[in-house]
Amino acid sequence: xxxxxxxxxxxxxxxxxxxxxxxxxxxxxxxxxxxxxxxxxxxxxxxxxxxxxxxxxxxxxxxxxxxxxxxxxxxxxxxxxxxxxxxxxxxxxxxxxxxxxxxxxxxxxxxxxxxxxxxxxxxxxxxxxxxxxxxxxxxxxxxxxxxxxxxxxxxxxxxxxxxxxxxxxxxxxxxxxxxxxxxxxxxxxxxxxxxxxxxxxxxxxxxxxxxxxxxxxxxxxxxxxxxxxxxxxxxxxxxxxxxxxxxxxxxxxxxxxxxxxxxxxxxxxxxxxxxxxxxxxxxxxxxxxxxxxxxxxxxxxxxxxxxxxxxxxxxxxxxxxxxxxxxxxxxxxxxxxxxxxxxxxxxxxxxxxxxxxxxxxxxxxxxxxxxxxxxxxxx
Numbered sequence: 001x002x003x004x005x006x007x008x009x010x011x012x013x014x015x016x017x018x019x020x021x022x023x024x025x026x027x028x029x030x031x032x033x034x035x036x037x038x039x040x041x042x043x044x045x046x047x048x049x050x051x052x053x054x055x056x057x058x059x060x061x062x063x064x065x066x067x068x069x070x071x072x073x074x075x076x077x078x079x080x081x082x083x084x085x086x087x088x089x090x091x092x093x094x095x096x097x098x099x100x101x102x103x104x105x106x107x108x109x110x111x112x113x114x115x116x117x118x119x120x121x122x123x124x125x126x127x128x129x130x131x132x133x134x135x136x137x138x139x140x141x142x143x144x145x146x147x148x149x150x151x152x153x154x155x156x157x158x159x160x161x162x163x164x165x166x167x168x169x170x171x172x173x174x175x176x177x178x179x180x181x182x183x184x185x186x187x188x189x190x191x192x193x194x195x196x197x198x199x200x201x202x203x204x205x206x207x208x209x210x211x212x213x214x215x216x217x218x219x220x221x222x223x224x225x226x227x228x229x230x231x232x233x234x235x236x237x238x239x240x241x242x243x244x245x246x247x248x249x250x251x252x253x254x255x256x257x258x259x260x261x262x263x264x265x266x267x268x269x270x271x272x273x274x275x276x277x278x279x280x281x282x283x284x285x286x287x288x289x290x291x292x293x294x295x296x297x298x299x300x301x302x303x304x305x306x307x308x309x310x311x312x313x314x315x316x317x318x319x320x321x322x323x324x325x326x327x328x329x330x331x332x333x334x335x336x337x338x339x340x341x342x343x344x345x346x347x348x349x350x351x352x353x354x355x356x357x358x359x360x361x362x363x364x365x366x367x368x369x370x371x372x373x374x375x376x377x378x379x
């Protein structure tokens with residue numbers, strides 16, 4: 001089994017970006033331009049590597065290879081985006097890889113790309129941003145370029161990628177070191193572990209709270225130690241955890257409401273099933289049912305939000321009450337969107353930089369709102 005942290009190190013040590021490997025400081029799935037550029041890279045790497053995996057490493061500076069990390073990205077539906085926009089789409093997987101020197105909320109993103117069919121050309125299925133449907137991309141060195149003529153797919157990287165992956169295999173020492181590392185780093189959050197199928201080591205930690213004989217976790221961190229993959233991380237939301245001999249289930253809740261009236265709503269169920277053949281499957285299912293609110297009441301809160309946005313965009317100081325209301329601004333806009341105020345999310349996205357500058361609490365709620373919205377949209 002491949003240790004993904006070691007794989008990233010070996011990729012970074014392998015000269016520079018090329019046709020099977022690229023690195024990025026960050027990805028932007030919140031804009032059409034960001035999605036289009038991501039799809040371009042996926043298309044190009046799939047066409048340039050018909051018989052082997054190719055990789056995008058996210059959270060690395062281009063000039064000196066320093067690992068700075070990105071926010072945890074738990075979008076299990078990224079394949080839906082690939083299938084919607086690409087003809088002959090490859091299998092794409094986004095994983096979050098923790099590194100010891102990074103803060104708990106930062107990881108390195110690892111995008112694995114594997115073509116499904118050696119003989120098929122991957123192409124854009126439809127227009128997105130400035131790229132037209134039917135466009136085909138290939139890698140030339142470290143650059144993804146469009147190709148407007150017939151191309152011949154050649155296998156030139158399989159042996160090199162195979163060697164890198166073989167040098168990234170996990171071992172007992174790495175597993176044990178990683179368990180101790182997790183337990184030490186999470187000692188304030190009730191860390192524990194379980195071995196599934198006598199092989200897979202899963203560690204998790206979180207603050208616990210019991211309500212009506214049920215245990216809920218917050219500040220949750222879950223890692224599959226064998227592969228050095230962070231499977232789940234949340235700064236705020238509550239989760240339930242259910243464990244059997246061969247399955248680890250997570251039910252994630254989202255905290256929504258208007259000031260003074262907040263409730264936890266089930267958002268997504270994730271099941272990690274471990275098999276006897278030393279493999280595992282992850283399945284996520286959206287279970288969210290948007291709460292409905294009185295339109296007149298919502299309009300009042302939306303007007304308050306709009307007023308706050310105008311003030312922070314003009315860099316005007318906020319009074320004490322407005323500072324409190326700013327913390328709830330992202331969740332109010334999310335509720336507005338879920339209740340028919342279609343322009344709410346555009347307003348929220350336009351205010352991202354201003355919110356980040358004004359309040360770290362509000363910015364965390366912004367990221368939670370956008371994360372929930374991404375899950376809802378992809379489903």
